[in-house]
Amino acid sequence: MDVKSAFLNGYLQEEVYVEQPKGFVSPHSLNPMFKLKKALYGFKQAPRAWYDRLTQYLIDNNYRRGGIDRTLFIKHYDHDIFVARIYVDDIVFRSTNKTKVDEFVTVMSSEFEMSMMGELNYFIGMEVKQTSMGIMLNHSRYARNLVKRFGLESGKEFVTPMNTTLKLDKDENGRVLTKAFIEA
Secondary structure: OEEOOHHHHOEOOOOOEEEOOOOOOOOOOOOOEEEOOEOOOOOOOHHHHHHHHHHHHHHHOOOEEOOOOOOEEEEEOOOOEEEEEEEOOEEEEEEOOHHHHHHHHHHHHHHOOEEOOOOOOEEOOEEEEEEOOEEEEEOHHHHHHHHHHOOOOOOOOOOOOOOOOOOOOOOOOOOOOOHHHHHO
């Protein structure tokens, strides 16, 4: 799910004023300054204001925010669970019950303008393949793009990125191994 114009949905907690754009004259005010009620794209406050508003909305609708991952929201039902993960203006979600997914879409669409993106195939650099056997994740496309971006396509490949004849043993004395120690 993608939230359209997400940053325009955030309410500002601090006072922010903007000057009238050149060539624009408000018929309602001769004052060239306006106090903003909502965030605008490009403001450093916009991402935080959006996330705070979305978080409060989800909490008001009985979703719990994760203790470690603060972008993870969970809602428990009798025998079902619903999980949503927020990434900027994208929301990835899943439930053990299709009805709960439909409920979430309805709840979110009643407050924000949303567009459904369909089944998850690619998310924050990970390819996602969903099959009857389970969900498979990989970073191969991301890795290929990095190699291409840094011009390393003609580089020599290594199966193991370290010397295969080097013997590693536990350091019984607990010393920190430095590069100079390893090369000696």
